[in-house]
Amino acid sequence: MEAPKRLLEYILTPSTEVFIVGAIIVLLLPILVHLYISRSTPYTSLPSILLLGPAGGGKTSLLTLLERGDQATPTHTSQIPQSIELTVSDDHGASTFREAARDDAPGSHRKFLLVDTPGHGKLRNQHAMTQIASSTLKGIVYVLxxxxxxxxxxxxxxxLYDVLLTLQKRTGAGKTSKTPNAIHVLVAVNKLDLFTALPATLVKSNLEAELGRIRQSRSKGLLDSGVGVDEIGSEEQDGWLGEYGSEKFSFRQMLEFDIELDVVGGSVLEGNVDKWWDWISARI
Ligand SMILES: Nc1nc2c(ncn2[C@@H]2O[C@H](COP(=O)(O)OP(=O)(O)OP(=O)(O)O)[C@@H](O)[C@H]2O)c(=O)[nH]1
Ligand SMILES: [Mg+2]
Known part of the structure; x- marks a missing residue:
């Protein structure tokens, strides 16, 4: 009983030692709490790259290839998003994803999150599209x-139309205040190892034509009916992708909204994904 009482008395008596120890505790505690919290949630501030695209395109295969750095492993239909942490190195040109997967690769390293999403139609809106709102998002790889x-x-x-329209609205909404960081899109044309695969240039023109058809049909033919552009409500314009009222859609129209689109071929199966990796590296 005697010892605690004396300790209490010592602490409560104003003295330099007690003051210094008290000051150290007061100053260090917030720092320790901050370190503890930021360590337990390491993903909050990392830049992220989102994998989107229809089911069976090869998103999960690409993710496992980049994660392991060698061979893609068999995958099955994804039900929920998953993310992995990867590292790009600054040593541009010489580095491939295989070297970057090793910790002792030369150059400075930057970490990022690669987020895989389910491509199945019913899971898209729930899991994939919500990820676009993430403030750390640096780019979208649309795997086909x-x-x-x-x-x-x-x-x-x-x-793709829904993805691009979401990005377009995001830029449009920011016009008044600070423009949000630009999010670019890579259309990764996968499975070029198969002889039935269309080359990237053809995929690009087919997509552009189909996106044009979609926006035409979504505008409910109002443009054809002779109603002037000015008379059409803003609601109508909101669903229109690219340059309003233009006849043909092209990916270049998205530049107006700060969205750069690249269409690049490759094959996860053959490990031919270096150009996609370079594109990702440039975004991080
Ligand atoms: N021939 C060939 N097959 C591939 C290639 N990449 C992936 N695949 C195969 O395509 C199938 C689908 O790949 P996944 O990675 O599961 O596709 P996903 O995009 O994740 O599909 P969801 O999860 O359903 O959205 C798998 O059987 C892969 O082995 C490729 O480059 N060439
Ligand atoms: Mg998958």
């Missing part, structure tokens, strides 16, 4: 299966 695109062109283009 070039071998079956002929069959699934309408679905692939509809999904």
């Amino acid at each position: 299966d070039a071998a079956t695109l002929d069959e699934y062109l309408a679905d692939a283009a509809t999904y």
Whole structure:
């Protein structure tokens, strides 16, 4: 009983030692709490790259290839988003994703999150589209299966239309205040190892044509009916992708909204994804 009482007395008596110890605790505590919190949630501030695209395009295969740095492993339909942490190195040109996967690669390193999403139609809105709102998002890789695109062109283009329209609205809404950081889109034309696969240039023109058809049909033919551009409500304009009232859609129209689009071919199966990796590196 005697010892605690004396300790209490010592602490409560004003003295230099007690004051210094007290000051150290008061100053260090917020720093320690901050360190503890930022360590337990390491992903909050990392830049992120989002993998989008219809089911079966190869998003999860690409993710596992980049994660392991060698061979893609068999995957199955994704149900929920998953993310992994990857590192790009500044040593541009010489570095590939294989070297970057090693910790001892030369150059300075920057970490980022690669986020895989389910491509199935019913899971898209719930899981994939919500990720676009993330403030750390630096770029979107839209992965397509070039071998079956002929069959699934309408679905692939509809999904892409929704993604681009969301990005367009995001830029449009920011016009008055500070413009949000530009989010660029890479259309990754995958499975070029298959002989039935369409080349990237053809995929690009097919997508542009289909996106044009979609915006035409969504505008409910108002433009054809002779109603002037000025008379059409802003609601109508909101659903229109690219330059309003233009006849043909092209990816270049998205530059107006700070959205750069690249269409680049590759193959996860053959490990031919270096150009996609370079594109990602440039965004981080
Ligand atoms: N031939 C070939 N097949 C590939 C390639 N990349 C992926 N695949 C195969 O395509 C199938 C679908 O790949 P996933 O990565 O699961 O596709 P996903 O985009 O994640 O699909 P969801 O999760 O359903 O949205 C798998 O059987 C892969 O092995 C490629 O470059 N060439
Ligand atoms: Mg998947």
